[in-house]
Amino acid sequence: MLCLLIIHLLGAYQLPSLPDFKLLTSIIIQAKDMQTDRMGNLYVISQTNQLYKYDLSGKLVSTLNYAYIGNITHIDASNPFELYLFYRELNAVVFLDNNLAYRGRINLSDANVIQASSAARNYANGLWVFDQGDLQLKKIERNGKVEQMSGNVLQFAQTKTLAPNFIFDNGSRVFVNDSLEGIMVFDVFANYQKTIPVKGLKNFKVLGDELYYVEKKNLVAYHLKTLQRKFILLPDSNYKEVGIEKEHLYLQKPDTILIYMLPVKGN
Numbered sequence: 001m002l003c004l005l006i007i008h009l010l011g012a013y014q015l016p017s018l019p020d021f022k023l024l025t026s027i028i029i030q031a032k033d034m035q036t037d038r039m040g041n042l043y044v045i046s047q048t049n050q051l052y053k054y055d056l057s058g059k060l061v062s063t064l065n066y067a068y069i070g071n072i073t074h075i076d077a078s079n080p081f082e083l084y085l086f087y088r089e090l091n092a093v094v095f096l097d098n099n100l101a102y103r104g105r106i107n108l109s110d111a112n113v114i115q116a117s118s119a120a121r122n123y124a125n126g127l128w129v130f131d132q133g134d135l136q137l138k139k140i141e142r143n144g145k146v147e148q149m150s151g152n153v154l155q156f157a158q159t160k161t162l163a164p165n166f167i168f169d170n171g172s173r174v175f176v177n178d179s180l181e182g183i184m185v186f187d188v189f190a191n192y193q194k195t196i197p198v199k200g201l202k203n204f205k206v207l208g209d210e211l212y213y214v215e216k217k218n219l220v221a222y223h224l225k226t227l228q229r230k231f232i233l234l235p236d237s238n239y240k241e242v243g244i245e246k247e248h249l250y251l252q253k254p255d256t257i258l259i260y261m262l263p264v265k266g267n
Contacts, residue, residue, distance in 0.1 A: 021235040021249065022261040025058030030255050033072070036245035037080035044257065045072050051085075051100055056248065058259055064100045076121045078169070084127075086119040093119055093127060104142075111144040118176075120167035123188070128174055130164040137167075137176060137190050150190040157181050157195075170206045177201055183211075198222065205244050214242045219249070235260060 029052065033045040040056035049067035054060055066072060066085060070092075076084040082103070083096040091113065095103045106127070108116050114133020122128045126147065127140040139148035154162060159180050166177040173193070174186040183196040183204070196211070204213040211222045218231040219242065234242070236251055236258065243250035249260040 020263045022263075023235075024248070024259045024261055026259070027054060027058050027257040028255065029257060031241075031252055031257060033074060034241060034243060034250065034252050034257060035075050035077045036243050036248075036250060037077040038245065039080050040246040040248060041077070041080060042243075042250060042257070042259070043075050043077050043083065045075060051075070051096075053100055056246070056259075062100045066094070069094060074118070074166075076119075078121050079125065082121075082125065084119070084121050086116070088116065088118075091116055106140075106142065106144060108140075111138075111140050111146055113138065113140070118164045118167050120169060122169045122174075123171045128167045128169055128176075130162075130167065130176060132163060135162055137174070137186055139188075139190055148190040150186060150192060153184065153192060156184065156192050166201070166203045168204065168206055173206075175204070175206060175211070177204065196222070196224075202241070207244070212244050219244065232263070 029044055030047050031044045032047050035043050042054040044052040049072050050063060050065050052060060053062045070087045070090045072085050073088040074086045081098045085094040085096065087094065091108045092105060093108065094105045097103050108129060113129050113131045116129045117132040119127055119129045122139060126142055129138045129140055131138055135152045135154050137150040137153060138146055140146055162178050162181060164176045164178045168175045172188065174188065176184045176186065178184065179200050181195065182199050185193045185196060187193060198213060201213055204211055209224050211224055213220050217234050217237045219234055221230040239251045239253055241252035247262045249262050251258040
C-alpha cells in the first residue's frame, strides 16, 4: 500500500491505541488482489490469476483458474451472489456466480468505452466504468447500453490528468478514486458532487456513513457527514493491502493473509 498524502480534513482526532486485535486465522498465499463481500467471504487473486474463495474462518470454499482469459486487474465482490472480474488490458468484464463459475462477459468496446481505467458493479447489477478515452464516468447496462454519462470530469479536477483506479457504489453514491486527485463523489445518475481530499489510495471501503482506508500504520474511519477521522493502530505494519468487513480486518502480507477480529466497531 502506498503511503498516503492527506490534505487537511476537518475534525481529525486520535483514538487510544487498541492492541487487542484477535488473530482468527492465516492463509498462506501470494496474492496480487483481495476483496471481501458483506457476508465476510474473502476472494483472492494469486500472482498467476488463480481465483480463490475463502469463508470467514479462512476455509477454502472454491477455486478456479481464469488465467486463460487474461490478466485480472480487479475483482468486485460487492454482490456476494455475482462477482465481476475486470480485465483492463482486454477492456472487458467477466461475470461469475458465487461458486466462481463463469456466467458471461461484456466487451466494453461494444459499449463505446474506449479504454476503461477502472470498472465496478453498480447497485442495479450493471457496471460503472471510468473511460480513459473521453474522461467520463459511465453507467452501463449488462446488454452494453450506456445508461448515464458524467461528461468530461476533468472540469472538476485540480490535476491535469485523471486515471481512476477504483470505483465503489454504496447504493446512494458512487466513489471514484484517483491517486493524485482524491476520491470524486457522484450521485447514481453520474452527476459530480464533490471530491474528498484523501490521496494516494489503492482502494477503500464505505460502510454506512464511514469511509475506511489506511494511513501508514492506522486504519482510518472518515465520517462522510461530520468529516471527523478516527484512527485504530493496525496489529501489523508489514502489509501490502488491508480490507475490512463484518467487524473483521484482513491484512495482506507478501505471502500470507491474516484475518483479525476488530477490537471496536466504527461509529
